[in-house]
Structures are given as C-alpha cells and as structure tokens.
Amino acid sequence: MMSVPFVLFACAIGAAWLRHRSLSVGFWLVGVTAMLVLFRVHVTEVLSIQL
Amino acid sequence: MSPELSKLLNALGLIAIGAVLTMAFIDQVWFGELPCPLCILQRAGLIAAGCGLMLNVVFGPKPSHYGIAIIGAVASAAISMRQVLQHIVPGTGFYGPPVWGMHLYTWAFLFAVAIVIGSGLMLLGDRQFSQMQSASGRLKGLPLIALLLFLVLTLANIFSTVALCGTGLCPEEPVDYELFHMND
Numbered sequence: 190m191m192s193v194p195f196v197l198f199a200c201a202i203g204a205a206w207l208r209h210r211s212l213s214v215g216f217w218l219v220g221v222t223a224m225l226v227l228f229r230v231h232v233t234e235v236l237s238i239q240l
Numbered sequence: 241m242s243p244e245l246s247k248l249l250n251a252l253g254l255i256a257i258g259a260v261l262t263m264a265f266i267d268q269v270w271f272g273e274l275p276c277p278l279c280i281l282q283r284a285g286l287i288a289a290g291c292g293l294m295l296n297v298v299f300g301p302k303p304s305h306y307g308i309a310i311i312g313a314v315a316s317a318a319i320s321m322r323q324v325l326q327h328i329v330p331g332t333g334f335y336g337p338p339v340w341g342m343h344l345y346t347w348a349f350l351f352a353v354a355i356v357i358g359s360g361l362m363l364l365g366d367r368q369f370s371q372m373q374s375a376s377g378r379l380k381g382l383p384l385i386a387l388l389l390f391l392v393l394t395l396a397n398i399f400s401t402v403a404l405c406g407t408g409l410c411p412e413e414p415v416d417y418e419l420f421h422m423n424d
Contacts (some may be wrong), residue, residue: 191280192397192402195401198284198291199395206298214295214308238325
C-alpha cells in the first residue's frame with residue numbers, strides 16, 4: 190500500500206514521456222492525495238513538544 | 241531567461257533530486273539503514289516535487305509546473321517537519337544516525353525548502369514563459385539523462401517499498417524486508 194504514491198508518480202512520468210500532459214498532472218494529483226492519506230494514517234499520536 | 245536555459249536548470253534540479261534519492265538508497269542498501277514510513281513518504285514528496293521539474297523538462301517551462309513542484313516540496317517539508325518535531329524534545333530519541341551533523345529527515349526538510357525557494361526564483365524569469373515551446377521536440381542530452389534517472393529512481397522506490405513493507409502498511413521501525421519473509 191505504501192508503494193501506491195510511487196506507482197502513481199511513475200505513471201505520471203510515463204504519461205509525460207508519452208506527451209499526455211493532462212494525464213500526467215492527473216496521476217500526480219492522485220499520487221499527492223494518496224501520499225497525504227498515508228501520512229495521515231501513519232501519524233496517529235499527538236505531538237508532545239512541551240519543554 | 242530563455243526557455244532553453246530554464247529547461248537546462250530544471251534538468252539540473254531533477255538530477256539534484258535524483259542525487260538525494262540515490263544517497264537515500266546508498267544509506268539503505270550499503271549501510272543497512274531501513275527507512276521508516278515517514279522516511280518513505282519524504283522520498284515520495286521529493287518525487288512529487290520532481291514531477292513539476294520533469295514537466296518543465298518535457299513540455300517546456302510553465303508557471304503551473306512550478307506550482308506542482310512547490311506543492312510537492314511543501315508536502316515533503318510537512319512530513320519531514322512532523323518527524324523533526326517528533327524528536328525535537330531532548331530524550332525523545334531519533335531515527336537513524338546523523339549524516340554530517342543532521343538526521344536525514346532534517347536534511348529532507350532543508351532540501352524541500354530549497355526546492356520551494358528555487359522554484360520561486362525560477363518563477364521570477366518571465367521571459368521563459370513568453371515563447372511557445374514545441375511539445376513534439378525529442379529530448380536529448382542532459383534533460384533526457386535527468387528524466388531517465390528520475391524514472392529509474394521512482395521505479396526503484398516502488399520495488400524497495402514493496403520489498404520492505406509487502407502489500408500493507410510499513411512497520412514503524414522496520415528491521416527486515418517483509419517480502420523476503422512472507423512464508424516464515
């Protein structure tokens with residue numbers, strides 16, 4: 190599951206290589222969204238930065 | 241700044257991102273420092289930022305491509321900063337040994353900030369956007385090398401992440417590659 194953003198970014202690079210700009214940006218957008226969702230899933234504990 | 245110079249600078253930026261990702265792989269493979277989930281997401285963030293530079297290299301410079309690079313870099317910086325804050329209080333430990341005095345997540349944060357500043361500076365060059373770039377021109381030389389390096393490192397990250405985490409989420413502190421122990 191953690192590899193999903195990388196897969197989507199690889200698809201974005203592939204689409205750009207094949208000169209499909211909109212498709213590439215679309216894959217990038219979904220990739221960033223997947224990355225942020227995984228970030229949220231992994232960060233569950235509250236930060237304790239009181240000195 | 242001409243579109244050609246802008247393309248070249250974007251290719252150099254892409255190679256710089258490639259160099260950082262390569263160093264992360266050297267740390268992982270050579271020194272055996274397995275990346276934590278946030279470390280993996282920081283790599284993804286750098287690749288997300290690199291996608292903006294890659295679009296500039298392939299399609300010619302556009303403000304929206306720099307926007308993509310900035311959004312990717314800010315996402316990467318946010319993930320790195322979360323990990324910095326996690327260990328900022330004395331006695332809360334750290335992840336991995338320091339490299340040149342700072343931990344890799346601190347370096348990742350600084351590099352992401354550098355991408356934001358670099359993209360901002362590049363946006364100041366209006367003349368790069370004034371000429372229409374032909375999207376049909378074939379890539380060659382440094383831009384082609386930069387693009388291939390970026391693609392190979394992205395594919396390598398897919399393989400590495402699947403090997404490390406299998407098909408699920410990654411363990412908080414990985415000790416071994418999950419893929420090679422699935423039948424244990």
